[in-house]
Amino acid sequence: MSDTLRLSGVTKTYNPGKPTAVEVLRGVDLAVAPGEVVALVAPSGAGKSTLLHVAGLLDTPDAGQVLLDGTDMTRLSDRRRTMARRDLVGFVYQFHHLLPEFTALENVVLPQLAHGTPRAQAEARALDLMDRVGVRNRATHRPAELSGGEQQRVAFCRALANAPRLLLADEPTGNLDPATSDRVFDALMVLVRSTGLAALIATHNLQLAARMDRVLRLDAGHVVPA
Amino acid sequence: MLDDPDDVEAIVPAILQAAGPMTLAWTWKDSSGAFLSALTVEDNVMFVILSVLVLIASMNIISGLIMLVKNKGRDIGILRTMGLTEGAVLRVFFLCGASIGTIGTILGVLLGCAFAIWIDPIFAAVNYLSGGGVWDPSIRGIYRLPAKLEWGDVLSAVSLSLFLSWVVTLFPARRAARMNPVEALRYE
Numbered sequence: 001m002s003d004t005l006r007l008s009g010v011t012k013t014y015n016p017g018k019p020t021a022v023e024v025l026r027g028v029d030l031a032v033a034p035g036e037v038v039a040l041v042a043p044s045g046a047g048k049s050t051l052l053h054v055a056g057l058l059d060t061p062d063a064g065q066v067l068l069d070g071t072d073m074t075r076l077s078d079r080r081r082t083m084a085r086r087d088l089v090g091f092v093y094q095f096h097h098l099l100p101e102f103t104a105l106e107n108v109v110l111p112q113l114a115h116g117t118p119r120a121q122a123e124a125r126a127l128d129l130m131d132r133v134g135v136r137n138r139a140t141h142r143p144a145e146l147s148g149g150e151q152q153r154v155a156f157c158r159a160l161a162n163a164p165r166l167l168l169a170d171e172p173t174g175n176l177d178p179a180t181s182d183r184v185f186d187a188l189m190v191l192v193r194s195t196g197l198a199a200l201i202a203t204h205n206l207q208l209a210a211r212m213d214r215v216l217r218l219d220a221g222h223v224v225p226a
Numbered sequence: 227m228l229d230d231p232d233d234v235e236a237i238v239p240a241i242l243q244a245a246g247p248m249t250l251a252w253t254w255k256d257s258s259g260a261f262l263s264a265l266t267v268e269d270n271v272m273f274v275i276l277s278v279l280v281l282i283a284s285m286n287i288i289s290g291l292i293m294l295v296k297n298k299g300r301d302i303g304i305l306r307t308m309g310l311t312e313g314a315v316l317r318v319f320f321l322c323g324a325s326i327g328t329i330g331t332i333l334g335v336l337l338g339c340a341f342a343i344w345i346d347p348i349f350a351a352v353n354y355l356s357g358g359g360v361w362d363p364s365i366r367g368i369y370r371l372p373a374k375l376e377w378g379d380v381l382s383a384v385s386l387s388l389f390l391s392w393v394v395t396l397f398p399a400r401r402a403a404r405m406n407p408v409e410a411l412r413y414e
Contacts, residue, residue, distance in 0.1 A: 030372050049412075058307060079311055086309020093411065097304045113310040162309070 002070035003031040004166050004198035005055055006192040010064035011221075024050045026221030027064065031196040032166070037189070039209035040202040041226060042218035049170055051218060055200060056089045056168045057081040069165055090159030090197075092188075094171035096151035098143040098165055104130065104154045105139040112162045122161075129157040130224055132194065133187040150178040153187050160191055167192060167199040174204060181205065273382070280387050283330070284394040290399035291323050295405075302402055303410030312403040319399035320392075327391020331384055339380065345373040 012025040017098065024047035032038050042048050053059040056068060056202060057073055066074050068088050073081060098107045105126055112122035130136040133153040135146075141150055152172060161166060173181035177202050192199050209215045215226040228234060234253045241327060242251055295302070302315060341348060348369055353360045363369045 053408050056307075082306070082309055082311045085307070091307050096410070097300060099301055099304065114305075114308060114310050114314065158308075 003067070004034050004036075004069060005200065006030070006065075006067040006070075007051075007055060007214070007223075008065040008067070010051075010061040010066065012047075012052055012054060012059070016062065023221060025054070028218075028221070028223050030055075030200075030216065031223065032200050034198050035196045036214065037192055037199045037201065037212045038217060039212040039215045039226075040200060040223070041204070041206065041209050041215060042202070042205075044091070046218045047221065048218055051223075052170050052202060054092075054170045055166075056091055057085045080194045086111070087160065088165045090162070090167045092159045092167065092169040092172045094154075094157055094174040096143065096148075096155040098151060098158070100143050103140050103142055104135065104146065104150075107143070107154060107207040108157045108161050111158060114164050117162075123179040126157065126161060129160060129191065130154070132190055133157060145153060147153055147180075148176055149184050152176065152184050156184075156188050156191055160195060160197070163195065163197075167197055168200075169199065169201040171202055171204065173208065181208070185211070206214050276383070277386055280390055284327070284390045286325055287323050287391055288394050288398060290326075291319060291395060292401070294322070295398050295402040296318065298402075299405060299410045302405050303407040304345045306405070306407035307411070315405075316399045316403035319396050323395025323399065324392050327388060330391065331387040335380060335384055336385065338383070339375060342373045342375045345371050350393065 007028050007030040010017070010025050010028040011023070014022045014024060017075075028051060028195070030137065040048055040051070050059065054061050057066065057068070057076075060076065064074070065072055068084060071082055073083075076084070098104070099110070102110065105123065108126035108129060109122045112125065113119065117125075127136055128137060129163075130139055130153075133156060135150050135153045135157070138146055138150055138154075146154065152175070156172070159169075169188070173184050176184055188201075201209075203209050209226070216223050217226040228237065231254065234255060238253065242249055253309045305318075306312075321362060347360070361368075361371075
């Protein structure tokens, strides 16, 4: 079976050819197998977010390949990368980034509607996901009416709404206190394990990283085992 | 006799033919040529002025939408991350601006038509509220304000208003669609 995510020799430089050029990724090789949860640890500014954006087809590498489910996505058009992102990738950020005008349920339903799922089916799946992480009773609340931990759990549900093959999380518990962070991380792992998708989770928290299947470190633009 | 004085040219050839070759036809339009021409010019200039007003109103839609796009940068980034295409984001903001333009046009047509149809009662109401003397008929010799609702004028006003409001909406909508999701999320 092919890896869900494979990066081969990926490089990325900001402001190339200028005195202000910053070489962030210098030939990154990385693979995440289906069902595997991989931690990516690195200090701030090391390029974790850039790596996740490249892996999630939000940004293009200067060189190298990005393969999702064995398909090379590197040089696809913006539209095809958007379609692949919608079908294959779920994102979670440090801040929940929920749409404030919509309820928690609507936030989880929205990506499914964009995918073409009928509303009733989308709501059923959204409620099922929210049930699994314990926020079903908050379905009709707007993000401003939820606690930080609840907001992030709804964001997890939204990321997994379209049943992606890969979850990319950028400091998903970085904005929470240690106790809430543990609970939210447990909720994330429940979702990931129950859906069997691959996950690449960037974190500063070494204790959380130790609970994942494998820990990688981003060091001077290269990914190495921690 | 003519039912419509504007059709006077239609009977001129018949009169000339009946009266013989040494006849000169001189219609009311010929004797009031300068006046009619001035009315036409006034009509055209009025349309240009109203077009400029519609354009200014459309600029309000542009500025409102640009502010909306700026405020919603993070949300646009999230929608793009979720897999909404550039076209889908463009449609969201186009619908937003176009609906403002369409609702404004409908309200404008209703109010404008009502004003033209009921100009006399409206005029009387204004006269009553201001204590009379707004329009003294003894000065101008005009006892009522003539207002004629022409469907051609309504159609041109509606077309112009919809066209301008929809076209100007495209620019901020395109700007929203072209927003880089990585940049949009990075600076929030």
